[in-house]
Amino acid sequence: MDDVMKVLILTITTGQGHNQAAKTISEYLEKNEGVKATTLDAFEYINQGLKEIVSRGYLMSAKRLPKVYGKAYRMAEKRDSENGYIMRATSSIMAKKLIKFVEEYDADVIVCTHVFAAMLVTDIEKKFKRDIKTVGIVTDFTIHPYWEETDLDYYITANEFLINQAVKKGIDQEKVVPLGIPIDPKFATMCEKEQARKSLGIENKNTVLVMSGSMGYGKVARMVKRLDSSDMDFQIISVCGNNQKLKKQIDKMNGKHKIYNFGFTDKVDLMMDAADCIVTKPGGITSSEALAKELPMIIANPIPGQEDRNVEFLMNNGAAFKVSSTFPVDEAIYQMFTNKIRMRELKEIAGVLGKPDSTLKIVEFVLKVGGHTNEA
Numbered sequence: 228m229d230d231v232m233k234v235l236i237l238t239i240t241t242g243q244g245h246n247q248a249a250k251t252i253s254e255y256l257e258k259n260e261g262v263k264a265t266t267l268d269a270f271e272y273i274n275q276g277l278k279e280i281v282s283r284g285y286l287m288s289a290k291r292l293p294k295v296y297g298k299a300y301r302m303a304e305k306r307d308s309e310n311g312y313i314m315r316a317t318s319s320i321m322a323k324k325l326i327k328f329v330e331e332y333d334a335d336v337i338v339c340t341h342v343f344a345a346m347l348v349t350d351i352e353k354k355f356k357r358d359i360k361t362v363g364i365v366t367d368f369t370i371h372p373y374w375e376e377t378d379l380d381y382y383i384t385a386n387e388f389l390i391n392q393a394v395k396k397g398i399d400q401e402k403v404v405p406l407g408i409p410i411d412p413k414f415a416t417m418c419e420k421e422q423a424r425k426s427l428g429i430e431n432k433n434t435v436l437v438m439s440g441s442m443g444y445g446k447v448a449r450m451v452k453r454l455d456s457s458d459m460d461f462q463i464i465s466v467c468g469n470n471q472k473l474k475k476q477i478d479k480m481n482g483k484h485k486i487y488n489f490g491f492t493d494k495v496d497l498m499m500d501a502a503d504c505i506v507t508k509p510g511g512i513t514s515s516e517a518l519a520k521e522l523p524m525i526i527a528n529p530i531p532g533q534e535d536r537n538v539e540f541l542m543n544n545g546a547a548f549k550v551s552s553t554f555p556v557d558e559a560i561y562q563m564f565t566n567k568i569r570m571r572e573l574k575e576i577a578g579v580l581g582k583p584d585s586t587l588k589i590v591e592f593v594l595k596v597g598g599h600t601n602e603a
Contacts, residue, residue: 232599235334236266237348239341244366244512248340251409252364255590262599265332269325269344326351329359335597336360345377352378360596364589365389366408367511369536370396381596383407383589385511386580388544406589407582408515413496415519415583423500429487433461435560436502436522438495438513439473448476450506450527450556455482457557459564464498465489496520504563504573506556509537509547518546518581523573525550525559545576 234256238249249266256264325347329337337359339345345363352361361379365371368385375396382398384390387405394400424431435454439447451465462485467474469491477488492498499505499520506525507513514537517524524547529538541547548559563570582588 230261232262232336232594232597233332233334234262234264234336234338234593234597235329235332236264236338236340237269237344238266238339239270239343240268244510245341247512248364248366248409249338251411251586252338252340252589252593255412255586256593259590259594259599262594267328269341269347323351326354329355334359335599336362336593338593339363339377339379340366342371342373342377345379346373348379349377362593362596364409367533367537368514368540369533370398371533374398381592383592385515386540386582388540388580404592406592407585408511409586409589410512410515410519410583411496412584412586414499414516415587416496417520418497418500420501420503423497426497427464427487427494427501429464429501430462430485433459433564434502435461435463436498436505436507437463437465438505438507439467439470446528447473448480450550451477451486452480452482453555453557454506454560455480455484455486457483457560459561461503461560461564463487464502466492466495466498503570504560506550506559509534509541511537514541515582515585518577519583519585521574521577521581523563523570523577524548525556525563527556544580545572546580547573 236249236253238245240246253264253266256262329351337348339348339362342363348361352359362381362383363374363377363379364383365374365385368389370384370389370392374382375398379402381402381404382393384393384403384405385408390400390403390405393403418426421431424434437447437451437454451463454463465477465486465488467477467488467490471490474488474490477486480486495516499517499522502522504523504525505517506527507517509526509529511533514524524541526538526541526547526549529535538549542549548563550556550559
């Protein structure tokens, strides 16, 4: 057991993206002989009540008070030194309880999928009894506020085009490793559209995939109804996840287009293969999955804050359309399907930006910095 490499993955529950990234990395690491990976919600370990407050507070502010959340996020981006000092002091107090777990676990590498977890590690790393490598994973197409308050060995970003932003925030360029946001390795494989549609039991025709995200944020049913009002010939795949209310709303629709409506599914990768484009919230992981599949994106309902930054990255790099009150989703679909040059460009740019092997590359990197010699 002394030769077993140990990786501790620290996350914080604010939405599902950070936890999903942690789970993906953990599962892939565990497949490697001689590697033990443990995932811990740092706030939950410190105090269960703290975890609930942070998690519910994020969900309530992001879903019910999105404009307020967006303003708070922007304030964090422009914060003054006093605000930064308060965050560092609070983190230092909370970190004390975490030291015991880290020492008992005796990790070779600590991976942080949330900036608050990285701040906790920064506060305690000088107290480690031996050298432990630390790696932060940024789970959006931006460098979130407070990453500059951390001091880790490495920072994994979604794309190399974010290096300049990281450097401007004071992160040493040599520490920035643009390997991508961790996604399930099955998104690295492609299936022909006709075969994917056959496997799903749907017609072989133009297909629009609509995904609402884990929080069910945005007026998704209204958007599907707007798509159904289009005179163009296509079918719709709708994925509602765990949002039962939304699923029931869409199940009741009976309009011009065939709608294949799903709740929770483990076939999103196949659905992306079957689709010609995706209408989605611009979460970091869903966007990464779509880019890996070279799937043109139509962005809708971004949560103000980090998802606004994802929109900026994707739009400024030519990887997506964005709907608005004056450019509704049916108009976006019309332009996408009729402008063949634009559709081709969207696919090509997705191929440039996408990191289909992100999880494999991240695991290989973690193993390397931890001194593990086995192949991932």
